[in-house]
Amino acid sequence: MAPSTPHAYPGPAPVPAPAPAPAPAGPTAAELLSFALRTASDPEIVDSLPLDPQGRTWIRLDGPGGSEAWLIGWPPGTGTGWHDHAESRGAFATARGRLTEHSLVVRLPSEGWRSLELAPEVDRGRRLDAGTGRAFGEHHVHEVLNESTREHAISVHAYYPPLPLIRRYSRTGRVLRLEQVEHPEDWQ
Secondary structure (H helix, E strand, O other): OOOOOOOOOOOOOOOOOOOOOOOOOOOOHHHHHHHHHHHHOOHHHHHOOOOOOOOOEEEEEEOHHHOEEEEEEEOOOOEOOEEEOOOOEEEEEEEEOEEEEEEEOOOOOOOOOOEEEOOHHHEEEEEEEOOOEEEEOOOOOEEEEOOOOOOOEEEEEEEEOOOOOEEEEEEEOOEEEEEEEEOHHHOO
């Protein structure tokens, strides 16, 4: 009997390190906020917006990296109502006046519901004076208001990817109800 030839058994195959998460396509929420703050501080751009004493006015702007951007005028006492921007991240900055944002700090299911009862601790509020702003991620549910009784407010908003839709909600106490889904052709 011939001696057997020893076989080398390679140990377990090395496990490759996980690939880093891909960078988000387009501008980040922080980059959108930087754009909104920079644009809100430009008096030439802000002064280009015609203001209406009764209703909100807006002008579409060229946002960074393929984002959608808007300059919006808010007469006293106007607001957006509760809404979200679907899969878009975004930011806004106040150029003139003061805006109030009410938001929810919980991520809602993006589909499959018509009405939800919210827990008591999910509400947040903030005031954004001229020169301040905020960024937010996907599915951010909020309402933005000009609570002044005398002064217009003006703000700059940016979203990426460009808004695929806006979901509008009504709210009674702790109950949030999906009322309407708007598509770009509804507001452009």
